[in-house]
Amino acid sequence: xxxxxxxxQSEGHIxxxxxxxLTYGAELAAQLGTSAEAIVLGEVKxxxxxxxxxxxxxxHQVNNSALNHLDAQVYTKAIAxxxxxxxxxxxxxSHNISGKAIAPRLSxxxxxxxxxxxxxxxxxxxxxxxxxxxxxGKAFANLSLNTDIKIIxxxxxxxxxxxxxxxxxVAPLSVTVDAPKVKVTAVNKVTGEVPLSExxxxxxxxxxxxxxxxxxxxxxxxxxLHAATACSRAVADAGWRPHHEHVxxxxxxxxxxxxxxxxxxGAIQHxxxxxxxxxxxxxxxxxxxxFFKAADYGIVGDAxxxxxxxxxAIKKLKGIA
Amino acid sequence: MKILVCISKTxxxxxxxxxxxxxxxxxxxxxxxxxxxxxxxxxxxxxxxxKEKDASTAIHLVTVGAADAEPIIRxxxxxxxxxxxxxxxxxxxxxxxxxxxxxxxxxxxxxxVFTGKETIDYNGSSIGGMVAELLDLPYxxxxxxxxxxxxxxxxxxxxxxxxxxxxxxxxxxxxxQKGMAEARIPNMRGIMAARTKPLKVVEPVAVDALTSVVSxxxxxAKAGVKLVSxxxxxxxxxLLHEEAKVI
Ligand SMILES: Cc1cc2nc3c(=O)[nH]c(=O)nc-3n(C[C@H](O)[C@H](O)[C@H](O)COP(=O)(O)OP(=O)(O)OC[C@H]3O[C@@H](n4cnc5c(N)ncnc54)[C@H](O)[C@@H]3O)c2cc1C
Numbered sequence: 001x002x003x004x005x006x007x008x009q010s011e012g013h014i015x016x017x018x019x020x021x022l023t024y025g026a027e028l029a030a031q032l033g034t035s036a037e038a039i040v041l042g043e044v045k046x047x048x049x050x051x052x053x054x055x056x057x058x059x060h061q062v063n064n065s066a067l068n069h070l071d072a073q074v075y076t077k078a079i080a081x082x083x084x085x086x087x088x089x090x091x092x093x094s095h096n097i098s099g100k101a102i103a104p105r106l107s108x109x110x111x112x113x114x115x116x117x118x119x120x121x122x123x124x125x126x127x128x129x130x131x132x133x134x135x136x137g138k139a140f141a142n143l144s145l146n147t148d149i150k151i152i153x154x155x156x157x158x159x160x161x162x163x164x165x166x167x168x169x170v171a172p173l174s175v176t177v178d179a180p181k182v183k184v185t186a187v188n189k190v191t192g193e194v195p196l197s198e199x200x201x202x203x204x205x206x207x208x209x210x211x212x213x214x215x216x217x218x219x220x221x222x223x224x225l226h227a228a229t230a231c232s233r234a235v236a237d238a239g240w241r242p243h244h245e246h247v248x249x250x251x252x253x254x255x256x257x258x259x260x261x262x263x264x265x266g267a268i269q270h271x272x273x274x275x276x277x278x279x280x281x282x283x284x285x286x287x288x289x290x291f292f293k294a295a296d297y298g299i300v301g302d303a304x305x306x307x308x309x310x311x312x313a314i315k316k317l318k319g320i321a
Numbered sequence: 322m323k324i325l326v327c328i329s330k331t332x333x334x335x336x337x338x339x340x341x342x343x344x345x346x347x348x349x350x351x352x353x354x355x356x357x358x359x360x361x362x363x364x365x366x367x368x369x370x371x372k373e374k375d376a377s378t379a380i381h382l383v384t385v386g387a388a389d390a391e392p393i394i395r396x397x398x399x400x401x402x403x404x405x406x407x408x409x410x411x412x413x414x415x416x417x418x419x420x421x422x423x424x425x426x427x428x429x430x431x432x433x434v435f436t437g438k439e440t441i442d443y444n445g446s447s448i449g450g451m452v453a454e455l456l457d458l459p460y461x462x463x464x465x466x467x468x469x470x471x472x473x474x475x476x477x478x479x480x481x482x483x484x485x486x487x488x489x490x491x492x493x494x495x496x497x498q499k500g501m502a503e504a505r506i507p508n509m510r511g512i513m514a515a516r517t518k519p520l521k522v523v524e525p526v527a528v529d530a531l532t533s534v535v536s537x538x539x540x541x542a543k544a545g546v547k548l549v550s551x552x553x554x555x556x557x558x559x560l561l562h563e564e565a566k567v568i
Contacts, residue, residue, distance in 0.1 A: 071459065076454060097480060100447075100463065101460060105454040107416060107447070108416065114531070116444070132444075181459040188485070268335050272334070279561070295546040296543065300551060306551055317559075
């Protein structure tokens, strides 16, 4: 009857989104009066027992180098066997890149109802109903999962991470590991930057910055705040910034704690990707810019004057001379 | 080479989102319907590009929907598909739709199944993976590049903070996003040709949906923006630190 949480690793390191999934799974298990267990596939460098801090009691590890890279087909078969072995009734993923590949496969394989992009714990007072993001952040749906086994894939940055003092038991698990058909031949990571999808703070800029040569102050602010950088579609299309920074309805949808939008008008398609951010700050010289309607804080002013002054104030705050 | 491209009908990106029937149904009044942008710009256009390189390629489009989905599928045909299949069913849930698509795919014997990375209404990112599982195919999701060399596909996919290049033999299912191709607009010749391209209507296979929508809700309205003078940006930094506690 347990809750089984999928722990996602990349190059042996546990992703932050998995810590959210672990906390969520542990709280869900408490709500259902059952225990939380987890599964990790592939070789791991981080200390797995320490994941007990997020409330999980037992971690099943399939320590096999064939699982170091994601092949959703191979992963799904292994996880389906783990579901059977543990008797899990709820399987929790992060709705991150791996979760989006594996969770729907597992749903189809087990004929298990799935909610993709859950934003909170289920309501179990009458059935099993989970709230999820729909219409690209413009609405929510309360979805009823109507099968015995249920799959929840949790939107990144929608759930807190607890840090208790638990230590998890780590045990090897033997499942079928097929030879991957998807062979990874190269990995290109943008090193030294905070990945946008996992970032808690995001500094984003738009066409108001006039040209790519003016991004120095944006990068400086991001650096000072340990934030990721993002941009509007207009900016990515103009080739001023790389495509992976494009947020919005047709780019990445993000939900950081803080989203600072500089020189972005706030078109509806842009807002769709960022309006789940907890705090939105808008800096725009046009008081009529639609973004102000979606903002928590704002400055009506010229970015070229405001941003350097903000950077100076952040330096002072952080004690950087 | 046979490619199946999955096409979904979604409200336009500027559509006002509202609900009726006690918040249980999307209110379609005045809504413009479009091809889901990821299906159109990336999945379909990349398939068309592959056909432009190899004229023997056949592109079939599939949509699961009622007759009101036909303008959308005709528009997709105008961009460049060869023929289309509409599974005549109201959509129930992702699993139901994926099961219908998998059935069509089994009949057609495709080398490639392309979907968009997600729909902009349901945001599930689920159909591609479910179809792949139902067909027992490998699945590469969130692809940003796709090249074909004989029966080997070289696919670049997104990973956290970067990208990964992988190789896989056909057949394979791929979900497509930005980078795969550049958006196109249909030309007059395409629009004329689309009128006579085959659009087959098939009845759904019996499948139970696994989920049901209980209700929809709109996000709570923002309290309103707190404006800080442009002469004192340090005040904004102070508020973010002391009041919002985010930095
Ligand atoms: C189907 C579809 C999908 C789309 N998807 C997306 C998407 O995913 N993401 C996205 O971002 N867009 C998307 N768009 C585009 C969107 O509609 C807007 O065109 C785009 O977001 C505008 O980018 P921008 O705000 O950077 O530029 P603009 O609209 O040109 O706005 C620039 C802003 O900068 C301000 N400004 C100028 N100078 C200064 C200064 N010195 N200091 C301060 N402010 C200044 C201006 O007042 C203005 O508000 C989509 C459009 C369509 C049709």
